[in-house]
Amino acid sequence: MSLIAEFPPNFVHADRIDDHDPPPAWLVALVKRARGLLLPVLLAGLWHWASTIDASTAYAFVPLDQIGDRLLLLLSSGELAVNAGSSLGRALTGLALGGLSGIVLGSLMAGFPMVERLFGPLLQAFRQVPLLGWLPLVGLWLGSGEGAKQLLVAVAAFHPLLLNSYEGFAQAEKKHLEVGRVLMLSRWRTFRFILLPTALPSILTGIGQALAFAWISTIGVELLFGTGAGLGSLMHTAQMAGDMGVVVLCVVAIGLMGYGLNLILSLVRARLLRWRVTG
Amino acid sequence: MPSILHRRLLPLVVPGLILAAWIGATSGEGAPLQVLVPPSAVIDGFNELLSSGELADHLRASLWRLLTGFAIGASLGLGFGILLARSALVAAYTGPFFQAVRQVPSIAFLPMLILLLGVDEGFKLAIVAKAAFFPVALATHDGVKGISKGWLEVAAIYRLSPVRVLLRLILPATVPPVLTGLRLGLTRAWIVLVAAELMAAENGIGQMMEMGRQMFRIDTVMVGVALTGLIGFALDQGFRLAERRLVRWKTA
Numbered sequence: 187m188s189l190i191a192e193f194p195p196n197f198v199h200a201d202r203i204d205d206h207d208p209p210p211a212w213l214v215a216l217v218k219r220a221r222g223l224l225l226p227v228l229l230a231g232l233w234h235w236a237s238t239i240d241a242s243t244a245y246a247f248v249p250l251d252q253i254g255d256r257l258l259l260l261l262s263s264g265e266l267a268v269n270a271g272s273s274l275g276r277a278l279t280g281l282a283l284g285g286l287s288g289i290v291l292g293s294l295m296a297g298f299p300m301v302e303r304l305f306g307p308l309l310q311a312f313r314q315v316p317l318l319g320w321l322p323l324v325g326l327w328l329g330s331g332e333g334a335k336q337l338l339v340a341v342a343a344f345h346p347l348l349l350n351s352y353e354g355f356a357q358a359e360k361k362h363l364e365v366g367r368v369l370m371l372s373r374w375r376t377f378r379f380i381l382l383p384t385a386l387p388s389i390l391t392g393i394g395q396a397l398a399f400a401w402i403s404t405i406g407v408e409l410l411f412g413t414g415a416g417l418g419s420l421m422h423t424a425q426m427a428g429d430m431g432v433v434v435l436c437v438v439a440i441g442l443m444g445y446g447l448n449l450i451l452s453l454v455r456a457r458l459l460r461w462r463v464t465g
Numbered sequence: 466m467p468s469i470l471h472r473r474l475l476p477l478v479v480p481g482l483i484l485a486a487w488i489g490a491t492s493g494e495g496a497p498l499q500v501l502v503p504p505s506a507v508i509d510g511f512n513e514l515l516s517s518g519e520l521a522d523h524l525r526a527s528l529w530r531l532l533t534g535f536a537i538g539a540s541l542g543l544g545f546g547i548l549l550a551r552s553a554l555v556a557a558y559t560g561p562f563f564q565a566v567r568q569v570p571s572i573a574f575l576p577m578l579i580l581l582l583g584v585d586e587g588f589k590l591a592i593v594a595k596a597a598f599f600p601v602a603l604a605t606h607d608g609v610k611g612i613s614k615g616w617l618e619v620a621a622i623y624r625l626s627p628v629r630v631l632l633r634l635i636l637p638a639t640v641p642p643v644l645t646g647l648r649l650g651l652t653r654a655w656i657v658l659v660a661a662e663l664m665a666a667e668n669g670i671g672q673m674m675e676m677g678r679q680m681f682r683i684d685t686v687m688v689g690v691a692l693t694g695l696i697g698f699a700l701d702q703g704f705r706l707a708e709r710r711l712v713r714w715k716t717a
Contacts, residue, residue, distance in 0.1 A: 218557065221557045221558050222557065222558065222559075222560060222561030222562065223561070224558055225558055225559055225562045226562050226565075229562075245580075246580050246581045247581075300475065303472060303475035303476055304475055304476070304478055304479050305479060306476065307476040308476070308479050308480055311694070312694075314694040314695070314697055314698040315690055315691075315693055315694035315697070316655065316656040316659055316660075316693055316694075316697055317656075318572075318656065318659060318660045318663065319656075319659050319671075319674070319689070319690055319693035319694065320690060321663060322663070322674040322675055322677060322678035322686045322689065322690075323674075323678075323683075323686050323687065323690055325678050326499070326500070326678055326681065326683055326686060327500065401570070402570040402572060405570060405572060405573050406570075406572045406660060409572065409573075409575065409576070409664070410660065410663055410664060418573075421573070421576045422576065424576065425576035425579060425580060428580065430577070430580050433576045433577050433580060434577065436573070436576075437569055437573050437574065437577055440569055440570065440573045441565070441566075441568040441569035441573070442568075444568055444569070444570065445568045
C-alpha cells in the first residue's frame, strides 16, 4: 500500500487504456453495499428453483410468490399485527415483572450480606436449568395458559438483572459512601445520589440482556405451548398445517422485532448515560 | 465463630424451608399426586429410571446429538469466522446476511427446520449446529481481528506461507476468545436441544420430560429438570476449567 502511494497516480494506471471518467462515488458506494445483497438474493433464487422441481420439494420450499400472498393475507386480516402485539406485550410485561424483582433483589443482596447469603446460592442453583427446561414442570403446575407463559418470561428477565444490578450496586466506591456519610445523607439520598448512578450502567447492560432473553423465551414458550395468540403460536399452528410461507414470515418478523427492540434500547441507553461521556 | 456459622448455615435456611414446606404439603392428606409428590418419590423415580436403563438411553441420545451437532457447527463457525476476518471479499458478500440471520433466536428456526428436514435426527443436529455456529464464528472473527497488526507484518516480512501464518500465528493468538465462543456455543446448543426434544423426539432428556408431563409423572419431570440443569452446569464448568488450563501462558 505505502509503495503505491509514492508513485503518481497516472503511473500506476498507465497500463489502463480507457480514458473514461471514473464512476461517480455514489455509484461505487451503492455497488459496494449491494454486494451484501447477493447472497440472500441467490439463496432466495435457489429456494424458488427448489419449489419448481416437483410437488414433494414444493411442500417445504414454497414458491416466493406464495410467501408474498401469505404476507398480504396476514397483513390485511390483521393477524400479523395481533400476534406480534401479543408477543411484544408478553415480552415487555415479563421484562417489567421479572426485571423489577431482579433489580430489587439484586440491590438488597448488594446492600445486605445477610440477604445475599440467604438467597444467593439457591438462585445460583436455579439459574443452571435452561429456561425452557422448566416448561414441563410449569406446564404441570399452571397449565399452558397465560400465567405459565408470563411466569417463564419473567424468570428469563429476572436472572440477568439480578446479576447485573447486584454487581452494579456492589461496586459503589467506599470513598463516595464516606463522603455521603460526612454529608449525613439520608438512606434514600445515599441510594439516589451515590448508589444508583454507580449501578446505572450495569443495570442498563442487564436490561439489554434481559430484553433479549425475554424476547427469545416469549417465542419459545409460545412455540412449545402452542396456545393463545403470539408469533410463536402462529408459527406453531402454521408448522402443524405445513404452511411454510407463514413460518418463514414469522421467522423474519421475530428477527426484525428483536433487532428493533435492541435498537430502541441502545438509543435509550446512550441518552441515559450522556453524563458519563461529558463528565 | 458465630460469623463462620452464619456464613455456612445461612445459605441452607431457605432451601431447608422449601424442603420442609414440600414435605409438609405432601404428607398425609396433601396435594394430589399429579401436582406434587414427596421428595422421596422423586428419589424413587430417579432410581427406577436409573435401574431400568431408561435414563442412560435418554442421556446417550441427547449427548450424542449435542456433541455431533456441536462438532459440525463449531468447526464450520471456526472456518467461517477466520474467512470473515481475513478476507474483505468474504466480509462484503456474506457479512450483512450473517448479521441478519444472527438476529433471529435459534429457537425460532425450529418449525422451519422441522418442515424442511422432518422430525428425525436431521433437524435436531441442524438446530444444534446452528446454535453453535454463530457464537463460535463471531468469537473467531473478533479474535482474528484482534490480532495485532505488528505480528502480521512480521509474518509478512518473513514471507511465511498462509498455512504457516494460520497455524503458527492466527490459531494460537485466537485461542482465548475462541474458547469463550465455544463455551457459549455449547451451552446455547444444549438449551436449544432441550427445546427441540420437547417439541419432537423419540428419546432424549427433553422427550423424557415431555412424556412425564403428558402422563402426569411429576417425579420424572423433576428428575429431568434437575438433570438438564446439572448437565448445563457441568458443560459450562468443564469448559471454564479447560480455558484456564489452556490459556495459562497468558497470565504467566
